[in-house]
Amino acid sequence: MKEYKCVIFDCDGVLVDSELLGNQVFVDMANEHGARIDISYAMQHFKGGFLNDSIRQVEAIIQKQLPLGFEKEYRQRSYQLFSTHLKPVDGVEQVLSKLTVPFCVASSGPQEKIKRNLATAGLSSFFIDNIFSCYDIGKWKPDPAIYLYASESMGYTPNECLVIEDSLKGAKAATSGGFDVYGYTHLNEDPDFENEVTKTFEQMNELISLLKL
Structure with a gap:
């Protein structure tokens, strides 16, 4: 098996169990403006992407612009929910504790969100800067x-790194950049996901054996 010199983790849905929480807040807010979408739709269309793109998609559905304060309110409501319900993805602490090569997190979210969620989930000490x-x-x-x-930034080439992803958008980003990708399928029902990754795994602790930790 190829030995990687660096592991790059996505954050939402890979390190912290935030995908269902965050998308449910987004669905609730979108439906308050007439979108009539559900969590399955959100997980398929919004997962792993840029929040502003998701907002544009909702605006296309409702055929009008959302309020200017929509993103700010979404951040506030999701942070409030995360503060009481966010947990680390089951098994990820054991994986991080056993890794002997450098690793980092690379996410579509803003720095404040990443750092806040890692802190809430008790994972900050693994990543520092x-x-x-x-x-x-x-x-x-x-x-x-x-x-x-x-x-x-970590000092490695794409060929030396392994990316851990749970979304189709994220997997496409990594593979198009020349990275190997291990796809976490626990909450991924996209039929195209497996075709975009090097390997798939359903439980986070499977990485321990996959990476021979």
């Missing part, structure tokens, strides 16, 4: 820029 956000560079998945930025 190795936190990279699409907001740092102004490019979002499926553009590979975030993973190229993270690998270069």
